[in-house]
Amino acid sequence: MSWSWHDYLAPFSMLFWIIGAFLSLKNNRRAPFFVLLGTALTALFVAGLWVRLERPPMRTMGETRLWYSLFLSGAGLLAHRRWRYGWLLAFTAVLAAVFAGVNLLKPEMHSRSLMPALISPYFVPHVTLYMLSYAVLAASAVGAVIQIRNVGSKGGPDASLDDFLDNVVNVGLGFLMLGLISGAVWAKRAWGHYWSWDPKETWALITLAAYLTYVHLRLGPKPVARPRVVLLVPAIGLILLMITWLGVSYLPAARGSVHVY
Amino acid sequence: MMSDNAAGKRLWIGRWGYAESFVLAASALAGGFLAEWVCGPPPLDRLAWPLNLFAALALAVLCLACRPLRKLGAVRYLSSAPLAVALMIALGLLSLVAGTIPQAPVPYVPPLQKDPATRLGLDHLTSSWPLAVVYAATLLSLGAAVAVRLSVKRPVFLANHLGLWLLLVAAGLGAADREREIMTVAEGGLEWRARRADGGAVEMPLAIRLDSFDIEEYPAKLALVDHESGLPMEEAGRVALFQLDPMEPKGRLLDYDVELLEFIPGAMAAGSDVFVRAISGAAVQAARLRATNRLTGKNFEGWLSTGENLRPPRPLNLEGSLLLAMTRPEPRRFVSKVKVFTREGREIESSIEVNKPLKAGDWLVYQRDYDTEAGRSSAWSGFELVKDPWLLMANCGMGLWAVGALGLVARGKRRGSK
Numbered sequence: 001m002s003w004s005w006h007d008y009l010a011p012f013s014m015l016f017w018i019i020g021a022f023l024s025l026k027n028n029r030r031a032p033f034f035v036l037l038g039t040a041l042t043a044l045f046v047a048g049l050w051v052r053l054e055r056p057p058m059r060t061m062g063e064t065r066l067w068y069s070l071f072l073s074g075a076g077l078l079a080h081r082r083w084r085y086g087w088l089l090a091f092t093a094v095l096a097a098v099f100a101g102v103n104l105l106k107p108e109m110h111s112r113s114l115m116p117a118l119i120s121p122y123f124v125p126h127v128t129l130y131m132l133s134y135a136v137l138a139a140s141a142v143g144a145v146i147q148i149r150n151v152g153s154k155g156g157p158d159a160s161l162d163d164f165l166d167n168v169v170n171v172g173l174g175f176l177m178l179g180l181i182s183g184a185v186w187a188k189r190a191w192g193h194y195w196s197w198d199p200k201e202t203w204a205l206i207t208l209a210a211y212l213t214y215v216h217l218r219l220g221p222k223p224v225a226r227p228r229v230v231l232l233v234p235a236i237g238l239i240l241l242m243i244t245w246l247g248v249s250y251l252p253a254a255r256g257s258v259h260v261y
Numbered sequence: 262m263m264s265d266n267a268a269g270k271r272l273w274i275g276r277w278g279y280a281e282s283f284v285l286a287a288s289a290l291a292g293g294f295l296a297e298w299v300c301g302p303p304p305l306d307r308l309a310w311p312l313n314l315f316a317a318l319a320l321a322v323l324c325l326a327c328r329p330l331r332k333l334g335a336v337r338y339l340s341s342a343p344l345a346v347a348l349m350i351a352l353g354l355l356s357l358v359a360g361t362i363p364q365a366p367v368p369y370v371p372p373l374q375k376d377p378a379t380r381l382g383l384d385h386l387t388s389s390w391p392l393a394v395v396y397a398a399t400l401l402s403l404g405a406a407v408a409v410r411l412s413v414k415r416p417v418f419l420a421n422h423l424g425l426w427l428l429l430v431a432a433g434l435g436a437a438d439r440e441r442e443i444m445t446v447a448e449g450g451l452e453w454r455a456r457r458a459d460g461g462a463v464e465m466p467l468a469i470r471l472d473s474f475d476i477e478e479y480p481a482k483l484a485l486v487d488h489e490s491g492l493p494m495e496e497a498g499r500v501a502l503f504q505l506d507p508m509e510p511k512g513r514l515l516d517y518d519v520e521l522l523e524f525i526p527g528a529m530a531a532g533s534d535v536f537v538r539a540i541s542g543a544a545v546q547a548a549r550l551r552a553t554n555r556l557t558g559k560n561f562e563g564w565l566s567t568g569e570n571l572r573p574p575r576p577l578n579l580e581g582s583l584l585l586a587m588t589r590p591e592p593r594r595f596v597s598k599v600k601v602f603t604r605e606g607r608e609i610e611s612s613i614e615v616n617k618p619l620k621a622g623d624w625l626v627y628q629r630d631y632d633t634e635a636g637r638s639s640a641w642s643g644f645e646l647v648k649d650p651w652l653l654m655a656n657c658g659m660g661l662w663a664v665g666a667l668g669l670v671a672r673g674k675r676r677g678s679k
């Protein structure tokens with residue numbers, strides 16, 4: 001399966017995701033089924049592309065967006081099974097569709113070649129862990145925004161949503177750190193040192209600091225800080241995360257970064 | 262003063278929270294920037310062996326001393342979440358600046374002309390006073406937090422925090438002991454001198470003999486070139502390229518349908534218009550192609566090849582001033598077969614490639630570069646020699662931290678919540 005298949009498969013995935021999201025908001029029982037269809041179709045395409053390219057399809061931005069769609073919808077399905085939030089499945093499915101759409105509108109040069117530094121057993125786990133954590137942490141941002149609205153409402157904050165946020169941030173942070181550590185181990189093998197303050201590394205650290213801040217804010221003594229301020233952190237975290245992933249190449253500091261392809 | 266009596270003690274414990282922590286962290290940053298402005302960058306290279314070992318030991322003792330003193334207000338505060346949060350935010354903010362303003366290369370060499378941003382350290386934050394101060398405070402606070410809460414009942418906490426502490430100590434205090442040198446070895450030659458970052462030469466405790474250097478390449482790409490201007494044709498602002506790929510022989514390049522009829526990755530010319538598989542020695546990539554103009558239906562067929570040393574690439578002439586040419590192939594792998602001799606008399610025969618460094622005593626030897634102009638026939642290979650005596654500690658720290666990260670994923674919920 002080459003990239004040209006994407007033009008035919010992606011619209012179907014997107015359609016399934018959008019239908020799933022819509023049904024999910026209506027609390028329809030069939031919502032997960034439709035989301036799963038979109039996810040399965042994307043998984044099939046990723047697998048086909050991998051075989052076709054003879055390398056993991058993880059190098060170009062377009063390829064990582066593909067994984068993000070896949071993990072986001074997958075993580076949404078799993079979290080939905082556990083927490084039963086309709087908005088959660090809807091949000092992850094819509095975002096997955098958006099990233100598939102970006103890939104339709106922004107076809108990039110998809111070449112077979114992979115530079116030597118990327119040919120490593122660390123490549124796949126590194127990218128996979130990051131995409132997984134990005135997918136999980138995106139869900140925490142939406143939950144946080146919903147909880148911010150709850151805080152202001154008559155009913156007050158939803159206690160189980162707090163638990164959800166702790167759960168999702170812990171899991172996402174765990175993957176984020178594993179992504180960072182696998183990157184550090186790999187950097188030692190490829191470039192000679194595990195940390196070089198490369199802009200992408202620096203931004204990964206900023207993102208990490210934001211989520212660590214959230215985790216520790218939740219631990220402190222009772223009147224932690226104002227709840228809304230605490231809840232802002234995962235939302236800001238998502239922005240930082242998107243800059244790390246997609247925005248770093250546009251920053252002045254990224255001139256000469258080894259991470260910009 | 263306050264801890265003299267019981268009430269004062271309670272005050273000290275109870276009152277110091279987020280507000281005080283943010284003031285403290287802001288003061289640390291302000292103090293750091295002031296120090297940078299007044300004294301210039303900190304002499305971090307002087308914190309070398311064995312001074313950094315003493316510093317690390319002193320830090321460990323200080324942190325461990327927090328264990329018996331954990332009831333003390335100051336120790337409780339030092340190891341508390343609010344201080345941790347303030348320090349994380351300070352570190353995050355410094356990284357935010359370092360990730361936005363281009364940073365000078367490390368090790369930092371101060372310029373002669375200093376503008377205010379340079380004096381504040383904004384262009385070399387990673388080796389500046391503000392970072393050093395916040396880093397040191399984090400080491401102390403994190404270490405104290407571990408010592409105070411040391412218990413097998415908190416495995417996730419312990420793995421994360423002790424792991425991170427070990428890593429931060431090794432990365433920070435070990436920085437001055439790390440050495441990186443660059444060594445260029447000619448094919449067939451023996452070299453034991455390295456080039457320093459400042460251009461000087463140093464004798465290394467090991468010598469490298471380069472027995473052979475080989476590159477594996479990806480198939481080249483095709484571009485349409487206007488030979489009058491010498492420029493390649495573009496599409497949507499980028500040079501239009503066609504990836505040669507024997508598995509997908511047909512495709513399109515701008516107005517031409519391209520069909521790959523034959524591809525020889527290691528070829529040599531046999532006569533004026535034929536390429537055959539090369540038997541040995543310098544080889545080029547060659548392809549026999551058919552290109553058909555989609556508008557006029559005119560078609561062109563012939564051999565193309567990449568260039569090699571003094572021989573220019575061979576293009577295929579199309580209409581007018583247009584030609585079809587192969588671009589310089591990208592390397593898939595480059596490998597140096599070497600023999601390394603250490604001062605202790607050890608000899609290691611091995612090959613070195615990107616992502617596969619060679620360990621020789623205290624040093625790791627990395628494949629760095631080669632003569633990219635010459636490509637496959639590069640006459641030299643560049644290596645980077647790296648030494649980091651603190652690597653073992655850093656690896657232990659990363660390993661423990663990874664265990665903690667896994668623990669966080671497995672546990673999911675917050676500690677103590679149902």
Ligand code: HEM
Nearest residue numbers: 219340341342345348399402403406415417418421425676
């Ligand atoms: C690798 C990064 C870090 C992770 C994943 C992490 C995670 C955690 C977690 C999950 C807890 C909850 C306690 C438990 O599970 O038993 C915790 C507590 C704590 N962390 Fe961290 N942390 C990190 C870095 C830091 C740093 C850099 C500091 C200090 C500067 C710090 C200071 C603390 C303190 C003081 C507590 C205890 C809070 C309390 O019990 O009231 N942590 N951390």
